Amino acid sequence: MNGREMIRTENLNKSFGKLHVLKDIDMSVYESEVVCLVGASGSGKSTLLRCLNFLEKKDNGGIFIRGEKVSPDTHNLNHVRQTVGMVFQHFNLFPHKTVLENIIEAPTVVKKFSKTQATEEALELLQKVGLEDKADVYPSKLSGGQKQRVAIARSLAMKPDILLFDEPTSALDPELVGEVLATMKELADEGMTMVVVTHEMGFAREVADWIVYMDDGKIVEKDRPSEFFDHPKEERTIEFLKATMLK
Amino acid sequence: MPSFSHFFHTLNSSKGLFIDAMFLTLKLTLVSILIGIIFGLFFALLKISRVKILEYVSNAYVFLVRGTPLIVQIFILYFGFSGLFLIPDFWAAALALAFHNGAYIAEIFRGTIQSVDKGQMEAGRSLGMTRGVTIRRIILPQAFRRALPPLGNQFIIGLKDSSLAAFISMNELFNVSTTLGSNNFDEMTYLLIVAIYYLVLVALLTMAVSMFEKKLAVSDR
Ligand SMILES: Nc1ncnc2c1ncn2[C@@H]1O[C@H](COP(=O)(O)OP(=O)(O)O)[C@@H](O)[C@H]1O
Numbered sequence: 202m203n204g205r206e207m208i209r210t211e212n213l214n215k216s217f218g219k220l221h222v223l224k225d226i227d228m229s230v231y232e233s234e235v236v237c238l239v240g241a242s243g244s245g246k247s248t249l250l251r252c253l254n255f256l257e258k259k260d261n262g263g264i265f266i267r268g269e270k271v272s273p274d275t276h277n278l279n280h281v282r283q284t285v286g287m288v289f290q291h292f293n294l295f296p297h298k299t300v301l302e303n304i305i306e307a308p309t310v311v312k313k314f315s316k317t318q319a320t321e322e323a324l325e326l327l328q329k330v331g332l333e334d335k336a337d338v339y340p341s342k343l344s345g346g347q348k349q350r351v352a353i354a355r356s357l358a359m360k361p362d363i364l365l366f367d368e369p370t371s372a373l374d375p376e377l378v379g380e381v382l383a384t385m386k387e388l389a390d391e392g393m394t395m396v397v398v399t400h401e402m403g404f405a406r407e408v409a410d411w412i413v414y415m416d417d418g419k420i421v422e423k424d425r426p427s428e429f430f431d432h433p434k435e436e437r438t439i440e441f442l443k444a445t446m447l448k
Numbered sequence: 449m450p451s452f453s454h455f456f457h458t459l460n461s462s463k464g465l466f467i468d469a470m471f472l473t474l475k476l477t478l479v480s481i482l483i484g485i486i487f488g489l490f491f492a493l494l495k496i497s498r499v500k501i502l503e504y505v506s507n508a509y510v511f512l513v514r515g516t517p518l519i520v521q522i523f524i525l526y527f528g529f530s531g532l533f534l535i536p537d538f539w540a541a542a543l544a545l546a547f548h549n550g551a552y553i554a555e556i557f558r559g560t561i562q563s564v565d566k567g568q569m570e571a572g573r574s575l576g577m578t579r580g581v582t583i584r585r586i587i588l589p590q591a592f593r594r595a596l597p598p599l600g601n602q603f604i605i606g607l608k609d610s611s612l613a614a615f616i617s618m619n620e621l622f623n624v625s626t627t628l629g630s631n632n633f634d635e636m637t638y639l640l641i642v643a644i645y646y647l648v649l650v651a652l653l654t655m656a657v658s659m660f661e662k663k664l665a666v667s668d669r
Pocket residue numbers: 217220222240241242243244245246247248249
């Protein structure tokens with residue numbers, strides 16, 4: 202265990218109509234940990250991630266952030282979301298704003314930072330993700346990998362405690378995957394707490410502290426990467442790994 | 449049918465009156481579209497407010513406007529307004545047309561707002577922005593941009609619809625043509641002339657809209 206608990210779910214359940222998507226999810230992530238969520242498509246990974254920053258409303262169970270139970274009745278979710286950032290598969294950059302404007306939008310509008318201060322910090326973030334020369338460009342002029350790095354910078358601009366990634370490289374051409382993973386690895390090395398849904402098993406093995414394998418809305422196995430990949434315990438995990446490695 | 453030479457002679461001799469009328473038509477159209485945009489935006493926002501009663505109000509507005517003839521709306525609003533307060537004829541006509549255009553513009557905005565990718569709202573929310581702020585700062589600017597071409601078309605429709613203001617004694621193009629026609633016992637000539645004015649206006653506007661669309665497409669990011 203690294204440090205303090207950052208986020209935890211307790212008996213989390215979620216259904217869409219009759220479809221029971223998350224079943225009694227108990228999961229915890231500690232400070233500076235990287236947790237990779239893996240599993241077949243439709244197993245509920247995105248839904249779990251979206252529940253963690255309240256884009257999706259859980260049916261029952263608890264979500265604890267830094268030990269505090271968070272619910273829409275007792276908390277302003279807009280404040281909670283400032284501490285739990287999210288990076289999307291399709292980037293979701295604001296197309297009518299430049300790269301710089303994308304990044305300073307939330308700091309100036311939500312945190313009321315001055316434009317000067319927000320810009321200064323944004324330029325630092327752009328430098329960090331290697332795109333300082335793209336500040337005044339519109340997103341449509343960027344490659345997928347560049348878009349995703351801007352999206353990461355945009356999330357970081359709110360100084361979140363935890364960053365959630367939902368298949369951040371799945372929409373990218375293969376040759377652009379590496380640059381995004383490198384940026385994520387750098388973040389992980391700096392101690393960012395991260396939950397990453399990914400199919401990049403190489404990344405998971407190298408960067409993750411824990412691998413969580415989900416199937417059919419349940420957590421089937423949670424283990425250290427070396428154990429998970431080299432000595433998987435559950436039948437379903439073994440099947441999944443076989444299928445994944447064959448691809 | 450009038451002879452060619454008679455037609456062109458009349459076209460030339462009546463141009464002073466028609467050009468004045470054309471400006472009134474344009475002014476009426478422009479004002480009614482601008483106010484219609486405000487109505488339209490307002491009712492489109494009601495529609496996406498997630499407050500059931502406001503949604504019903506918005507639906508009812510669109511239903512009433514789409515379900516009744518424009519001329520009936522103009523008469524009801526004209527006699528309604530002038531019965532309630534003293535309001536210049538121009539504004540009675542403009543407001544009636546705006547009320548009508550507003551419903552169609554509300555539908556335009558509703559469509560373009562809903563056409564903005566859901567991921568935009570999620571991105572805004574995930575950064576801690578409220579739904580309202582995200583709509584205002586992220587969704588609406590994109591929706592407006594997409595609404596420009598259909599708004600251009602609504603402008604063209606509104607221009608032709610404004611001819612109905614003739615029935616509440618606005619001296620716009622159509623009224624001038626029928627008045628001159630009956631005064632000179634030469635209805636057909638003046639109707640053909642006014643048709644030309646409308647055609648030219650619509651052609652110019654169509655060109656403007658398509659140039660604008662091209663420009664948007666080029667700078668589309
Ligand atoms: N908004 C929604 N409405 C209805 N069903 C949904 C919704 N979101 C996800 N689902 C369903 O929930 C299941 C899990 O989806 P998801 O969490 O996206 O899985 P994963 O990310 O692991 O592929 C799928 O069967 C999916 O079709």
